[in-house]
């Protein structure tokens with residue numbers, strides 16, 4: 001039986017700022033809920049291909065598993081992505097969480 | 102303090118200019134990320150979880166007020182007002198912007214500092230005993246040798262592309278305060294049978310995935326032979342070390358697989374060929390370097406104030422070590438305030454430390470591998486004034502060598518390689534034992550925490566070592582016990598299955614209670630007790646029978 005497919009998003013770091021960005025339909029956003037989702041293996045390859053078209057804007061692009069909230073928006077599936085989203089837990093004021101994003 | 106000569110200054114400025122051009126070309130797209138990545142790493146610039154990170158070398162941990170103030174300035178101007186001192190005695194800034202990095206590097210060059218070779222497969226920053234020049238038990242100041250090695254290894258073309266990173270430390274006493282035997286090469290300054298100066302050389306130490314204690318390769322090397330001998334070691338490593346698997350590429354694996362006796366033969370053969378090629382210029386350079394490490398103009402003995410407050414006395418007992426002069430002390434300023442991030446200092450704190458060094462302590466500061474700041478030469482009569490000013494800045498925590506003086510790597514709060522957090526675990530342990538009021542009762546205790554197997558937090562040589570892992574998407578912490586990072590280096594032993602984030606602090610508390618129960622008297626330290634009784638009582642405390650059952654279920 002085929003393994004259940006986990007939805008994915010594409011993420012990376014902004015070349016200039018170094019901060020975390022998510023791919024959303026031809027552009028990059030800092031809001032995880034706007035991340036575009038790949039819901040099938042075919043969509044996954046296509047998403048990574050399109051997200052990799054910005055080599056001078058975003059670096060270290062990769063796909064990562066997401067869960068969906070009630071509105072069908074991406075939330076991190078792994079704690080590493082939680083920390084990337086929120087910033088350092090020892091200094092929350094420096095992360096996105098502390099800046100109201 | 103070693104000052105750059107014209108050559109050093111021109112070299113460092115040249116590198117900044119080159120990197121400025123490379124950043125500009127990356128920003129305009131002329132350089133691809135694949136081309137730029139090795140270049141930025143060679144200049145100490147990493148990309149971490151939330152931002153770039155710039156790692157700046159602090160050679161042999163030595164700073165003066167001018168350098169410390171410049172670090173504070175950089176923290177304010179281009180970062181978020183703080184820096185993180187590391188177990189390699191470097192400082193890391195966590196939030197620089199790519200376009201600003203060339204300006205930061207220029208600001209560093211203004212005070213004879215740089216970020217070269219703080220990353221990549223090259224010879225990294227050379228470390229030394231943080232009590233160098235001040236310790237009562239040292240034969241001579243190890244820093245001139247460390248500076249010679251820094252000059253020799255900086256931009257050495259033959260060692261720019263080693264199989265893996267390479268770390269060297271230098272000490273000059275019996276007692277090892279620099280974790281010497283966890284280095285690729287450890288150099289200990291000794292005296293020969295006729296009291297002639299020389300070195301004892303260790304090779305093949307390292308922590309990480311496969312921890313190994315360095316082995317002695319030479320019991321005595323005449324002083325003038327240091328560079329040819331170290332080049333011989335590096336050449337054997339460069340030729341014979343593995344490059345097919347990064348986890349097997351450190352020299353410790355080569356030494357282990359070849360056997361120390363065979364490895365020694367290879368090095369000695371190479372050394373005999375190499376020795377005639379060295380004409381003694383490096384010894385002239387060494388003598389010049391030695392001239393920049395003259396001891397400060399120590400003052401004559403003056404009386405201490407007769408009555409000391411309880412807080413001050415406790416801080417002196419815990420944080421001030423014996424200096425080679427009786428009326429001086431070595432002050433360790435704890436960057437482990439209860440609940441604070443180990444190794445972090447704000448720009449205000451950095452400026453205060455600079456002021457104290459300048460006003461009271463012959464303008465010298467050191468970064469220790471235990472992530473604290475040392476004022477190596479303090480006339481004891483100034484201790485009350487220093488204490489008061491540290492206290493006002495939240496820097497007078499009296500906990501050096503105690504359970505809350507924890508080494509913690511940045512872990513998953515910053516580091517892209519991390520598998521779990523380390524900082525909050527350290528914060529919670531410190532808070533818990535502070536709340537219990539047990540720190541002094543427990544006595545000497547070294548807890549060291551790493552956020553992945555790379556072991557930047559030296560967990561293998563902690564009396565209690567904690568390694569954060571990712572077990573099926575959940576943070577899990579493995580405990581090792583009985584590690585030791587001194588002249589009697591021992592790699593700690595794994596206690597058993599790991600603990601979740603919520604369970605790790607209670608688990609540490611159970612270990613400590615077990616120790617307090619089984620120690621013969623308060624004089625028996627945790628590590629002595631562990632050596633006497635072994636793992637069993639601690640295992641029983643960590644895994645009581647009912648829990649063992651539910652864990653297995």
Ligand code: SF4
Pocket residue numbers: 510511512513516517518519520551552553554555556557558
């Ligand atoms: S031990 Fe791992 S998590 Fe910690 S700083 Fe080193 S690489 Fe990062």
